[in-house]
Amino acid sequence: MKLATWNVNSLAVRLPQVLEWLAANPVDALVLQETKLTDDKFPTSDFGAAGWQVQWFGQKTYNGVALVSREPATAVQKNIPGFADEQARVIAGTVAGMRVVGGYFPNGQAPDSDKFAYKMRWLDALHDWLAAELQAHPNLVLMGDFNVAPEDRDVYDPVAWAGQIHCTPEERAQFQRLVALGLVDAFRLFDQPPKSWSWWDYRNLAFRKNQGLRIDHILVSEALRGRVRACSIDKLPRKNERPSDHAPVVVDLSD
Numbered sequence: 001m002k003l004a005t006w007n008v009n010s011l012a013v014r015l016p017q018v019l020e021w022l023a024a025n026p027v028d029a030l031v032l033q034e035t036k037l038t039d040d041k042f043p044t045s046d047f048g049a050a051g052w053q054v055q056w057f058g059q060k061t062y063n064g065v066a067l068v069s070r071e072p073a074t075a076v077q078k079n080i081p082g083f084a085d086e087q088a089r090v091i092a093g094t095v096a097g098m099r100v101v102g103g104y105f106p107n108g109q110a111p112d113s114d115k116f117a118y119k120m121r122w123l124d125a126l127h128d129w130l131a132a133e134l135q136a137h138p139n140l141v142l143m144g145d146f147n148v149a150p151e152d153r154d155v156y157d158p159v160a161w162a163g164q165i166h167c168t169p170e171e172r173a174q175f176q177r178l179v180a181l182g183l184v185d186a187f188r189l190f191d192q193p194p195k196s197w198s199w200w201d202y203r204n205l206a207f208r209k210n211q212g213l214r215i216d217h218i219l220v221s222e223a224l225r226g227r228v229r230a231c232s233i234d235k236l237p238r239k240n241e242r243p244s245d246h247a248p249v250v251v252d253l254s255d
Helices: 011-024 044-049 114-136 169-180
Strands: 002-007 029-033 053-057 065-069 074-078 090-095 098-104 140-145 183-185 216-221 228-233 249-253
Touching (some): 002 140, 053 090
Parallel strands (some): 002 029
Antiparallel strands (some): 090 098, 140 216, 183 216
């Protein structure tokens, strides 16, 4: 079973790239972030014509998430239960017996800002909800754009980024709280090439210089740890014309 996550930074712009990637990478489920579409504008028919089932949750201009799968997703949840939020950030569903949670974590803007405080509240609510989800669904995968670089090795210049957004002690502590629920960073289960990033700024030739961050993650439950065969970042779509600034991350689970 293969699962993937990809912040597409506008599905209206990147739809052909997503469909092309899915044709070349027949995953069982793909979660998308930053679709930036209202629900009535979501390209359901395009995915259907290509043989995909899809669940979506969007808003105008910002945010927006989707769950694309081979088999229909059931028990679909949009956003975090009990957490009042006007932003479309979470979609979850059960696909072929696997609980798939896709999230577009808040950016946070800057430490000590209102948006950072919102990020902390959001992460607290996510943690508490996932604790219950893991009890109900031992086979669970949390994927998405976390907007957190968990360690210094996930940052091209740890000194310059120290204490900056994505790299603050508070954000990293929240990442570890999720892990402590009984989740495992699938990417770190394997030896990986140094300087492995999932996001590169559009500015300053960052991709060409390979100056990026690893902020897109796949966390699997302890029940799935032994089934993880591989986890990788697919940099090829970042070389497309008009690419997203993020690359897909893919995990391969044994049946």
